[in-house]
Amino acid sequence: MKRWNGWGNANTDYPVPPAALEYLTKRLGPLDPTPDAAKQTLLAAVGESRLPAHRRVDASAETRLRHARGQSTPDWVDMRYGRADTFPDGVAFPETDEDVRDLLTYARNAGAHVIPYGGGTSVVGHITPLQTDAPVLTLSLERMRRLLDLDETSHLATFQAGVAGPELEEQLKARGYTLGHFPQSFEYSTLGGWIATRSSGQQSYHYGRIEGLFAGAQLETPRGRLEIKPVPASAAGPDVREMLLGSEGRLGVITQAKVRVRRVPEAEGFFGVFFPSWEQG
Ligand SMILES: Cc1cc2nc3c(=O)[nH]c(=O)nc-3n(C[C@H](O)[C@H](O)[C@H](O)COP(=O)(O)OP(=O)(O)OC[C@H]3O[C@@H](n4cnc5c(N)ncnc54)[C@H](O)[C@@H]3O)c2cc1C
Structure with a gap:
């Protein structure tokens, strides 16, 4: 299970080397x-939900706490010093597009x-809730992670947007394809998140950043x-894709x-180069 107050799996520990x-x-x-701070302290700070059932x-305190912050240093300080003081009133887990629509109406x-x-x-x-008079609904895409279609003629893959990096590559690899998008947060970050934050990855020099990979x-x-x-590039006016890239969830x-997507390469080689000094580098 993910750590509630920091990065990574709760069972994996990396103590600072001597x-x-x-x-x-x-x-x-x-x-x-x-x-x-003890988890119990933070759980006690999660107030009553203002949302109807x-x-x-x-609307459990545990789930609301786990979705209250991201992974920046200020987020970690909030959690580890017990300073987090805003929480979503509930976390929704839709499974289909229709569920999402229904939840937006509910909200x-x-x-x-x-x-x-x-x-x-x-x-x-x-993703941090603001202190507001209105209730806050966090809408998690974690149950929407399937490959819906792979068009092998146009090399276009359609995914539910909540798919995280490893599962996305696994589903493509089973069909002989790769997306080639590997941000350092690959383990947990999702396709929808990559688009909404205009992300780039470790191999973007070769495969292109998300704006080059995102088709529709x-x-x-x-x-x-x-x-x-x-559609391929168009000269007919503004490209709506550009509005969505980096929109941070504001548009929907x-x-x-x-x-x-591309065919999985037959071989890959990764090399590191070390220079003895700054000048030689
Ligand atoms: C250790 C670490 C390494 C990182 N490395 C990189 C890196 O190499 N490259 C890089 O670009 N970034 C990196 N990041 C930043 C972060 O991982 C990226 O911004 C990532 O794209 C966020 O994806 P997510 O699924 O976690 O989105 P979230 O954190 O869940 O959300 C991010 C934003 O996108 C919105 N959003 C999420 N999903 C959707 C959706 N389906 N529809 C609409 N809006 C949505 C949210 O509302 C929010 O505004 C790193 C972060 C960490 C902690």
């Missing part, structure tokens, strides 16, 4: 780390703000469904995305 501790002590003086909305009727949520790896605060989408908005077709919920 040599690094020695170095840090030399630079900073004796180290006296503040103990982490819904079969797809989890509108409840006067709630909606935060689309992919892998929760944001480092810029956009289906979006559920408070005003209805928007379908962005995977991306439920499906079409991406340009």
Whole structure:
């Protein structure tokens, strides 16, 4: 299970190596780390939900705490020092586009703000609920992770937008394809999140950044469904895809995305180059 107050799996630990501790002590003086806040303390800070009940909305304190922050340093400080003071009023787990539409109607009727949520790896605060009079509904795409279609003529794959990196590549690899998008947060971040944050990855020099791989989408908005077709470049005016890229969930919920995929390469080689000095480098 994911750690509730930081990055990674709760069962995997990387203690600071002795040599690094020695170095840090030399630079900073004796180290006296503040103990982490207990999860119980944070759970006690999660107030009553202001949302009406819904079969797809989890209003438990545990789930609301786990979706309250991203993975930036301020987010970690909030969690580890027990300072987090805003939480979503509920977390919705839709499974289909229709569920998303239904939840947007529910949110509108409840006067709630909606935060689309992919892998929760944001480092810029956009999944953190604000202190507001309106209830906040976080809408997690974690149950929408299937490969829906692979067009082997156009090399276009259509996925539900909540698919995270490893599962996306696994589903493509089974058919002999790859997307080639590997941000450092690959393990948890999702296709919808990559588009909404205009992300780039470790191999983007070769495969291209997400804006080059993103071909089309289906979006559920408070005003209805928007379908962005995977047309080739057009000279007929602004490209709606550009509006969606980096929109951070403001325009609606991306439920499906079409991406340009390639055949898995026959071989890959990765090399590191070390220079003895800055000047020689
Ligand atoms: C350790 C670490 C390494 C990172 N490495 C990289 C890197 O190499 N390259 C890089 O570009 N970024 C990197 N990031 C930042 C982050 O991982 C990316 O911004 C990522 O694209 C976010 O994806 P996510 O699914 O986790 O989205 P979230 O964090 O869940 O959401 C991010 C934003 O997108 C919106 N959103 C999410 N899903 C949807 C959807 N389906 N529809 C509409 N809006 C949506 C949210 O509302 C929010 O505004 C890193 C972060 C960490 C913590």
